[in-house]
Amino acid sequence: MMSRTLCAELPAAAGRPVTLAGWIHRRRQLAAVTFVVIRDRTGQSQVVVTDPAVREQVSALPEETAVRVTGTALANPKAPGGVEVVEPSIHPLCAPARQQPVDLWRPTLRATLPTVLDHAGLTWRHPGRQAVWRIAAASLAGFREHLDGNGFTEVATPKIVGQSTESGANVFPLDYFGSTAYLAQSPQLYKQMLVGVFERVYEIGPVFRAEPHDTARHLAQYTSLDAEFGFVTDHRDVIELLRGTLAAMVERIAERAGASVEMLGARLPVVPERIPVLHFRAALELVGAAPDEPDLAPEHERFLGEWAKTTHDSDFLAVEGYPAVKRPFYTHPQPDDPRWTNSFDLLFRGLELVTGGQRLHNHADYLAALTARGQDPADYGPYLAAMEYGMPPHGGFALGLERWVARLLEIENIRYTTLFPRDLHRLQP
Numbered sequence: 001m002m003s004r005t006l007c008a009e010l011p012a013a014a015g016r017p018v019t020l021a022g023w024i025h026r027r028r029q030l031a032a033v034t035f036v037v038i039r040d041r042t043g044q045s046q047v048v049v050t051d052p053a054v055r056e057q058v059s060a061l062p063e064e065t066a067v068r069v070t071g072t073a074l075a076n077p078k079a080p081g082g083v084e085v086v087e088p089s090i091h092p093l094c095a096p097a098r099q100q101p102v103d104l105w106r107p108t109l110r111a112t113l114p115t116v117l118d119h120a121g122l123t124w125r126h127p128g129r130q131a132v133w134r135i136a137a138a139s140l141a142g143f144r145e146h147l148d149g150n151g152f153t154e155v156a157t158p159k160i161v162g163q164s165t166e167s168g169a170n171v172f173p174l175d176y177f178g179s180t181a182y183l184a185q186s187p188q189l190y191k192q193m194l195v196g197v198f199e200r201v202y203e204i205g206p207v208f209r210a211e212p213h214d215t216a217r218h219l220a221q222y223t224s225l226d227a228e229f230g231f232v233t234d235h236r237d238v239i240e241l242l243r244g245t246l247a248a249m250v251e252r253i254a255e256r257a258g259a260s261v262e263m264l265g266a267r268l269p270v271v272p273e274r275i276p277v278l279h280f281r282a283a284l285e286l287v288g289a290a291p292d293e294p295d296l297a298p299e300h301e302r303f304l305g306e307w308a309k310t311t312h313d314s315d316f317l318a319v320e321g322y323p324a325v326k327r328p329f330y331t332h333p334q335p336d337d338p339r340w341t342n343s344f345d346l347l348f349r350g351l352e353l354v355t356g357g358q359r360l361h362n363h364a365d366y367l368a369a370l371t372a373r374g375q376d377p378a379d380y381g382p383y384l385a386a387m388e389y390g391m392p393p394h395g396g397f398a399l400g401l402e403r404w405v406a407r408l409l410e411i412e413n414i415r416y417t418t419l420f421p422r423d424l425h426r427l428q429p
């Protein structure tokens with residue numbers, strides 16, 4: 001069998017016999033000719049059918065039939081990509097068993113969100129949907145490459161755990177051989193323990209949050225891009241690592257998924273040399289909230305996003321110093337005023353994208369912090385034990401992949417940037 005030519009390789013194959021393999025994306029049957037658009041993982045190619053027998057065959061092969069097409073590549077300035085396949089023979093590999101619920105050949109997928117999600121295995125085939133995930137995948141590659149290049153070790157930590165890590169409320173309990181376990185809300189405790197081993201670690205993995213709210217920015221399972229590293233001075237070192245990581249992610253998107261960016265008309269952000277930083281207190285003042293407000297509301301984040309754009313020409317803004325009452329027990333206080341913390345949120349285009357900060361590293365401070373919160377240190381035994389053996393000052397961050405892609409592409413609902421979203425109402429597909 002002739003080796004396969006990918007659609008993207010067709011222009012270079014002009015004048016030669018070729019075999020394409022892919023899906024019938026679209027058929028257009030005119031009076032004397034049928035155009036068949038073949039789609040593969042690299043793009044689309046036009047196949048021109050004039051032989052009456054093959055035209056009849058094609059008329060019975062619906063869109064999304066998987067096929068192999070053998071013919072001759074011929075330069076034609078009018079064809080998409082400048083080369084088309086002529087005099088084809090078409091070998092169906094697998095015909096659809098039923099009619100598609102959506103037309104994938106339309107430039108824009110015309111379907112409601114539930115339809116898109118219910119038929120995710122099919123709707124992700126749409127070129128515009130594929131482009132979304134190709135950008136997500138390029139982001140992951142950029143994250144990995146940047147951290148690999150800076151002495152980080154990739155780790156994989158348990159997703160079935162014995163205790164909550166972030167807050168008690170939104171954990172999924174499960175039956176673990178007769179006792180209660182939980183789905184991990186984050187790799188937080190493990191990534192810190194592993195700083196004591198490798199100094200610098202990162203993990204890309206699923207995390208689970210039993211979010212009781214049906215919002216456009218919360219999922220019950222999302223992909224967390226976590227980094228943690230030792231020998232930091234404070235959270236500003238973490239913001240600097242995050243800055244470089246984001247820049248590498250954007251660079252990798254431009255490099256690996258440039259065509260997807262173009263197809264979606266996305267505006268890639270410029271990651272500034274220095275991300276503007278605002279103290280939480282100042283942020284409250286700016287948005288006109290009461291000075292004892294413990295958190296920023298979504299409308300505050302939107303306001304601050306616009307403020308960063310107009311005053312710093314930045315799509316990113318780090319808000320540091322979040323009140324201790326709102327941050328988890330492992331958060332390092334602000335040394336000169338322990339009402340505040342050495343933690344931050346990074347807003348991207350007015351949405352919280354990242355949480356990070358410096359952590360406690362002294363064992364005694366952990367005992368005090370847990371006790372002050374009414375939590376039992378015994379619940380964190382092995383984690384606290386790791387803190388007993390010379391843990392360096394350390395910090396890190398976690399970025400939500402789906403939120404990143406949603407804000408990058410200015411897609412309102414995070415469910416559109418998740419391959420198979422899980423939420424309050426959705427467990428399928």
Ligand code: AMO
Pocket residue numbers: 166185186188209211217218219220221222224352353354355356357396397398399400401402403
């Ligand atoms: P946090 O809980 O703020 O921090 O989560 C970090 C980032 O994850 C994303 N995110 C979500 N995305 C989709 N659906 C959700 N339900 C959801 N919840 C959070 C957000 C958020 O900024 N351990 C800390 C991180 C650290 O300090 O290193 C943590 O998990 O983009």
